[in-house]
Every structure is written in structure tokens, then in C-alpha cells.
Amino acid sequence: MAESWVNSAERIGADLHLELSGSGGRRAALIDALREAVRGGRLAPGTLLPPYRSLAADLGVARNTVADAYAELVAEGWLTARQGSGTRVADRTRPLRVQPPRHAGNRPVTAPPRARAPRHDLRQGTPDASAFPRAAWLASYRRALQQAPDEVFGPGDPAGRIELREALTEYLARARGVRTAPDRLVICSGFAHGLRLLFGQGGGGVLRGPLAVEAYGLGFHRELLRTAGVRTVPVPVDEHGARVGELARERAVLLTPAHQFPTGGPLHAGRRAAVIDWARARGGVVLEDDYDGEFRYDRKPVGAVQGLDPERVILLGSVSKSLSPALRLGWLVLPERYVQDVLAAKGEREAWASVLDQLSLADFITSGSYDRQVRRMRQRYRSRRDRLVAALAARAPHIEVTGVAAGLHAVLRLPPGTERSALKAAAWQDVALDGLAAFRHPEAGTTGPGAGVQDGLVVGYATPSEAGFGAALEALCEVLPPDAPTGSAAGPTNEPPDTPADAPTGSPAAG
Ligand SMILES: Cc1ncc(COP(=O)(O)O)c(C=O)c1O
Structure with a gap:
């Protein structure tokens, strides 16, 4: 059973975020984008690339364009192709490390209340709960449990399991255009928890308010910030996302760039660049809530703003939309200067995200089930x-x-x-x-x-x-x-x- 599942995951191949730009034609643009993704470490050695047909459909290019691009990169040594096992990234290595954590006290997490189920539930915020991949998750959980060394059953590392941080680093790079390394990731129990870690309770967090937020957003998040003593300042929103040109004196802004929540537009390319310029000029930071970035239906990829400047953007993500909000698993992708403080805010031991769930998610990603x-x-x-x-x-x-x-x-x-x-x-x-x-x-x-x-x-x-x-x-x-x-x-x-x-x-x- 495990074998047929691996085979079908292999047939489908990796989910891949690529932006084709330049004036040299689609084939040249695709070659450049793939080469850059491998060179920059976004595509890890050994990664199985999508079949011609699915990548061609995703990018809106001809199948032959993808076939030619792969062939060219195989000839250049960036990719390898073997009969029956698809096209993969050729072997290479990857860098980036930061200091080990220092530790401090834990912070509490409270759960939102539940109401009675309505006859027709069209409230935003929940994926189709009937589609949770029970069998595949169970298979990952079983493998994780079987392979876990004994130390897994001791206290957990507050940074999160290295297996999961490595898997996420590779996945976020290829699917969301995120530039990071495992030591810049901290596992948490979802976006809301990530916000709590950043802003603490009573003003004692890693970041300080006031925080600029989009004029439309989740009241629950604003309330969470308010109880942490953080004042939020609204930034107007239009069909191109937040009007970041109107950012004022604040030094931090929380945005939903891939899909403004809830009005729905992506942040305009000019504004993506402008908010990075703003952060650089003010010595500020952009908090990127990448809550549903994987679910794009048109052909235009919208990669993470984090990829524009990993030292100016904190990306927060979770599996709440892609798998289930019940798992309570998420991540912070941090600029180097915040890593130790966030780890200190988490405390000496992992107190939120179950280590077995972390290992299951790592397996779920690396085995291809997540894609x-x-x-x-x-x-x-x-x-x-x-x-x-x-x-x-x-x-x-x-x-x-x-x-x-x-x-x-x-x-x-x-x-x-x-x-x-x-x-x-x-x-x-x-x-x-x-x-x-x-x-x-x-x-x-x-x-x-x-x-x-x-x-x-x-x-x-x-x-x-x-x-x-x-x-x-x-x-x-x-x-x-x-x-x-x-x-x-x-x-x-x-x-x-x-x-x-x-x-x-x-x-x-x-x-
Ligand atoms: C705007 C927004 N941000 C983030 C999240 C994810 O929150 P969490 O990871 O805390 O479940 C959601 C809901 O899934 C959301 O609607």
C-alpha cells in the first residue's frame, strides 16, 4: 500500500512556485527561473520536478516548452533525468546557521469559543473538514512513530523538530518563493500563536506596537493584539490590497499580501516593492500572514513578499487552511535578528506543538502527501x-x-x-x-x-x-x-x- 501511494505522489511531483519574467521568451524565462531556484537553494537536491503536463498547465505554457527547458538544464547539469523516475534536481549542498537559543518564560494560549453548528455553514476560515487526508496522515504518523529516536519522547526543542524545519524550508522555497534556512524557522501552534510570541502579553514581546494593520482583517487577531497591549492602526485597503504608501509612523505592519483578508485582492507588485522600501527606510519589519497562499486558481503566481527581503519580513504560516485548523501547527520564518528572542519567548521546552505531530507533518511533506x-x-x-x-x-x-x-x-x-x-x-x-x-x-x-x-x-x-x-x-x-x-x-x-x-x-x- 505504501508503495502505490509513493508512486502516485511521485507521478504528481512537487508543487512549484516559479515566476517567469524577462523578454527572451517563455522557454528562456523558465530555464532562468528553474536555474535560479536551484542555485538559490529553493529547490533542494533530489527534489522531483512536476511532470511536463502539470507544470505547463500551471504556468500556461506549452508542454514542449517545459520539456525543452528540462532537457537544457539536464544538459547543463542542474537537473538529472532517469527513465521511469522523472526529472530531479541534481545533488548539491545548502548553508545558513544562527546561534543556539537562550531561554525565558512561557506564555499562555486561549482557545476561541465554539457555537452550535448551523444548517448551512458558509463562514470563512475553515477548510472542508470532510476532506482531511486521514489515511495519508495516519501513514505519516505511523512512519514518524516507527522511525522516531527515543529522544523524541523527552522534552521538545522550542525551535521545533529539525526534520520539520528542513522539510518546510524546502517546501516554502519551491512553493511560495520563501528564502530561508532551517535555523530561521520556529515552529508554533498556528498564526495566532505566532502573533502572541511576537508581541507577548502586556507589551513584553519581541516586537512593540503600534502595529499597522489592514483596515479589513480578523477581529480575533486585533483583539489578541489589544490584550497584548498593542495598539493597531488601520491602513486603508482597495482592490490592489493595502495602501502601503499611507503607512505613517509605525515600524511594523501586518499584511496578507497573497490574498488580502477578507477583501481578496493580491497586493499589487508596486506595493510589494514599496512596503519593502518602507521597511528598509524606517528600520521596520513587515509581518506577512501567508494564510492561504497555496490556493491560487488563476495562472499568475503570487510568491511570498518575504522572498524580496528575508531580513525585513517575518512570514507566518500554518496548516490551518491546507489541512486543518485543529492540528494547531504553524511556523515563523524569521530575519536572523529575531530568532533568539522568539525562541526565548517560547520558553525552555516545546509547550504547544506536539512533537509527534511535527514529525508527522515533516513526513507528510517530504513524502509528497502535502503537495x-x-x-x-x-x-x-x-x-x-x-x-x-x-x-x-x-x-x-x-x-x-x-x-x-x-x-x-x-x-x-x-x-x-x-x-x-x-x-x-x-x-x-x-x-x-x-x-x-x-x-x-x-x-x-x-x-x-x-x-x-x-x-x-x-x-x-x-x-x-x-x-x-x-x-x-x-x-x-x-x-x-x-x-x-x-x-x-x-x-x-x-x-x-x-x-x-x-x-x-x-x-x-x-x-
Ligand atoms: C487571515 C487569517 N490569518 C491566519 C489564519 C490562520 O490562523 P491559525 O494558524 O492561527 O489557525 C487564518 C485562518 O485560518 C486567517 O483567516
Whole structure:
């Protein structure tokens, strides 16, 4: 069984982030990008490259272009090709080390509350829980347990297992364009924990506020920062992401560059460069929340901003979107100057991320299961995204859908003044979702050029199970406001009577 699984993972090959640029044609650009990825260590020795067909499809180039590029790099000695075992990166070595940790006290983590399950759950934030790769995870867990040396069962290293840091270094380099080394990674129990490690409680963290944040973001994260004594300052957001040109006196900014959360646009290339310039000029730091960077559906790759300047960006990632938020596994990719302080903030021993889960994830990545799961889910979510867009085009063409090129959620822009009533209608139908207002920073302006999207619904289309998605989509279409003259003060005609948010299922408004 293990063998056929390895074979199919091998057939699929590695997931690979490449940016083709330059004016010398697609073939030359691909050769340059691959050569650079190997030279820079992003593609580790021995890495299996994707088959021609899948890389060609990902990049939107002809199959022959990929075949020619591989052949050229094999001839140059960068790659090796063997009949039946695909094309791999030729053997080389890789560098970069930092000092061992010094230690300090631990910090507590609190869990968010859980509500009762709604009939149709379209809240953002959760991958399809029915698609967790149970068999492959179990296989990785079993291998990890069988191969673990005895010392694994003693206290854990606060940096995290070296096996996982190595696996992530290689994966993040090839799939997200991250430039780092295992000693710059610290394993944590997810993004939220990473923020706590950086900002501490009561102002005693590695970084200090005030922290610039996007005007739209997760209230939970803002609250976490507030309780840590960190003031957050909103930066306006538009269709090109955060307006980083408006950053003021702060020396740290938290961004979601691959897919602005929740409005959905990638940070514009000019702004990516500008925020790095800002950080260099101010001696500041960019915190990159790379929460769903693997899930892009269009052809344009959006690599991590971290790759532009690893000494000015802290990248935070986790498996919460790619596998499950229940695993509580994440990572910080740090500039060298922060590594020891973050380790000190973690304490003398690993107190959050289970060492066996860390080893399982390491195996899951190195065996190819992680790439395979991401590809499988990308296909599934892309098809759901397409179904959502098609259903809205047919049933509610007056409603614009945005932020659909990536991620696990979309934003439905509503006619002005209709968000509250649409949410009420949804609650009446027991459809759980959020309005954009719930994500707006309390100090963010609601008018003017930087105010961003106004009325809207944030639809988490990954959340329902595959079997429940069709019904959830149907229920969503039922609760959307009908087309009405813009500027009309009248609410939507399907607005239900004023009811509490937990109105009973099967209400008369079910239609
Ligand atoms: C904007 C954003 N950042 C980060 C995360 C990941 O959080 P965590 O790793 O703490 O589960 C999420 C949710 O998955 C998110 O929506």
C-alpha cells in the first residue's frame, strides 16, 4: 500500500512556485527561473520536478516548452533525468546557521469559543473538514512513530523538530518563493500563536506596537493584539490590497499580501516593492500572514513578499487552511535578528506543538502527501468557486463577486445599505456567514478613497462538506437581496421580520 501511494505522489511531483519574467521568451524565462531556484537553494537536491503536463498547465505554457527547458538544464547539469523516475534536481549542498537559543518564560494560549453548528455553514476560515487526508496522515504518523529516536519522547526543542524545519524550508522555497534556512524557522501552534510570541502579553514581546494593520482583517487577531497591549492602526485597503504608501509612523505592519483578508485582492507588485522600501527606510519589519497562499486558481503566481527581503519580513504560516485548523501547527520564518528572542519567548521546552505531530507533518511533506493534498483541494475549491460564480451569474447577476482568484472565500458586493438585512435573511434561513462590516477595523473610515469595499458578504465556500455544498449554495442564493435601484432607502423585499440571529430552522421565510 505504501508503495502505490509513493508512486502516485511521485507521478504528481512537487508543487512549484516559479515566476517567469524577462523578454527572451517563455522557454528562456523558465530555464532562468528553474536555474535560479536551484542555485538559490529553493529547490533542494533530489527534489522531483512536476511532470511536463502539470507544470505547463500551471504556468500556461506549452508542454514542449517545459520539456525543452528540462532537457537544457539536464544538459547543463542542474537537473538529472532517469527513465521511469522523472526529472530531479541534481545533488548539491545548502548553508545558513544562527546561534543556539537562550531561554525565558512561557506564555499562555486561549482557545476561541465554539457555537452550535448551523444548517448551512458558509463562514470563512475553515477548510472542508470532510476532506482531511486521514489515511495519508495516519501513514505519516505511523512512519514518524516507527522511525522516531527515543529522544523524541523527552522534552521538545522550542525551535521545533529539525526534520520539520528542513522539510518546510524546502517546501516554502519551491512553493511560495520563501528564502530561508532551517535555523530561521520556529515552529508554533498556528498564526495566532505566532502573533502572541511576537508581541507577548502586556507589551513584553519581541516586537512593540503600534502595529499597522489592514483596515479589513480578523477581529480575533486585533483583539489578541489589544490584550497584548498593542495598539493597531488601520491602513486603508482597495482592490490592489493595502495602501502601503499611507503607512505613517509605525515600524511594523501586518499584511496578507497573497490574498488580502477578507477583501481578496493580491497586493499589487508596486506595493510589494514599496512596503519593502518602507521597511528598509524606517528600520521596520513587515509581518506577512501567508494564510492561504497555496490556493491560487488563476495562472499568475503570487510568491511570498518575504522572498524580496528575508531580513525585513517575518512570514507566518500554518496548516490551518491546507489541512486543518485543529492540528494547531504553524511556523515563523524569521530575519536572523529575531530568532533568539522568539525562541526565548517560547520558553525552555516545546509547550504547544506536539512533537509527534511535527514529525508527522515533516513526513507528510517530504513524502509528497502535502503537495498531493494541496493539489486535490485546489481542484475541489476551484470547482466550488466556479459553481458559486455561475450560480450568482444565473440567480443574482446584479451582485458582483470579488476576491475569487485565490483562497477559500469570496466577497459578494451588495447594493449599499443592504448588508444588515442580507445577514438577517441568512440567519432566518440558518445560513451562517459574515458581513464585511464584521472585519472592518473600528477606527477605519467608511467613506473616501481608502475606505475599500462597503456592503458585502464574506462567503467561505470551502467550509461545507462536498455533499452539503449544493444545498448551501442554493440557500445562499435565496437570501441575497433582489436587484433594487441603487441609493434607494428601501431594504430588500425578502427581508424577514426582526428576529434573533439564532432564528429556528425551517422558518416560513424558507421559500
Ligand atoms: C487571515 C487569517 N490569518 C491566519 C489564519 C490562520 O490562523 P491559525 O494558524 O492561527 O489557525 C487564518 C485562518 O485560518 C486567517 O483567516
